[in-house]
Amino acid sequence: MPELPDVEGFRRRFERLAKGRTVARVDVEARGRMLLAPESAVRSALRGRRLGATRRIGKWMFAKAGGDLWLALHFGMTGDVEEVGERDPPYARLVLRFRGGGGVAFTDPRRFGRIALAASPEAFADEHGLGPDAMELTERAFLRRIEGRRVGAKALLLDQGVLAGVGNLWADEALWQARIHPATRVEDLEDEARRRLFRAMRSALRRALRKPGDYEALPRTWLLPHRRVGGRCPRCGERLAPGAVAGRTTFWCPKEQRR
DNA sequence: AGGTATGTTAATTG
DNA sequence: GCAATTAACATACC
Numbered sequence: 001m002p003e004l005p006d007v008e009g010f011r012r013r014f015e016r017l018a019k020g021r022t023v024a025r026v027d028v029e030a031r032g033r034m035l036l037a038p039e040s041a042v043r044s045a046l047r048g049r050r051l052g053a054t055r056r057i058g059k060w061m062f063a064k065a066g067g068d069l070w071l072a073l074h075f076g077m078t079g080d081v082e083e084v085g086e087r088d089p090p091y092a093r094l095v096l097r098f099r100g101g102g103g104v105a106f107t108d109p110r111r112f113g114r115i116a117l118a119a120s121p122e123a124f125a126d127e128h129g130l131g132p133d134a135m136e137l138t139e140r141a142f143l144r145r146i147e148g149r150r151v152g153a154k155a156l157l158l159d160q161g162v163l164a165g166v167g168n169l170w171a172d173e174a175l176w177q178a179r180i181h182p183a184t185r186v187e188d189l190e191d192e193a194r195r196r197l198f199r200a201m202r203s204a205l206r207r208a209l210r211k212p213g214d215y216e217a218l219p220r221t222w223l224l225p226h227r228r229v230g231g232r233c234p235r236c237g238e239r240l241a242p243g244a245v246a247g248r249t250t251f252w253c254p255k256e257q258r259r
Numbered sequence: 260a261g262g263t264a265t266g267t268t269a270a271t272t273g
Numbered sequence: 274g275c276a277a278t279t280a281a282c283a284t285a286c287c
Contacts, residue, residue, distance in 0.1 A: 002265065002266080003266090006265075033282075033283095059266075074267090075265095075266085076265095076266055076267080077265060077266055078285080109284055110264090110284045111284075112267075112282070149275090151277090152276090152277085155276080170265090244278095246278095247278060247279075249264080
């Protein structure tokens with residue numbers, strides 16, 4: 001489930017469990033693609049360090065590990081942050097145990113997640129071509145960044161280099177709230193529609209951040225609670241159209257979101 | 260058993 | 274160079 005609000009929830013949990021704690025033991029249960037830094041580097045960046053501030057840019061979470069190094073985590077499709085008790089949680093890929101007891105784990109059954117090290121969150125975002133976080137970006141900056149693009153509106157929202165944090169579900173929600181067909185090309189959107197899209201995205205994410213990751217808590221008047229085959233548009237009752245846009249499963253209201 | 264999945268990236272094609 | 278599409282990654286779940 002990890003999109004911006006979910007990752008923000010992971011960050012808060014990580015911070016609650018780990019901030020101010022000193023790492024006594026590091027277990028790395030990840031190899032290959034999951035590790036963007038050598039295992040030995042991850043180990044030495046964390047072992048013996050007191051964990052500090054946490055940050056989030058888009059779908060990446062960062063935790064300062066002292067020694068001017070930050071741990072960076074991406075949660076792929078199935079990543080999570082879990083508290084560690086006696087034994088490692090299932091699918092643990094990185095386990096940190098603290099001096100004095102307790103610990104925190106990065107779990108990820110499907111192994112699409114990533115474990116990395118960074119000099120700073122900003123430097124990491126630069127190196128990896130991450131655009132500004134969707135909750136930090138201003139409307140003006142959004143308009144400037146999408147100017148001249150010809151991609152479809154959904155592909156635009158999913159492009160982490162344009163803005164970081166929006167994934168498949170929240171892209172659908174934002175487009176539905178803004179009444180924009182997901183395949184509409186940006187160049188065909190009036191300035192007013194572009195602003196509408198930005199505001200819909202921002203307000204939807206802001207509301208989601210009240211209870212990160214809790215999709216049950218979303219208003220029933222929104223798209224996401226109805227986003228399934230056979231679901232109906234909560235505004236007009238029309239059956240939602242399922243399809244593939246930008247290579248991803250997409251739902252929209254065929255009556256209200258026209259090209 | 261087969262289809263699907265909230266993410267990213269490389270390869271391919273237009 | 275840009276944009277769209279598809280496959281691949283690795284695994285769980287229905």
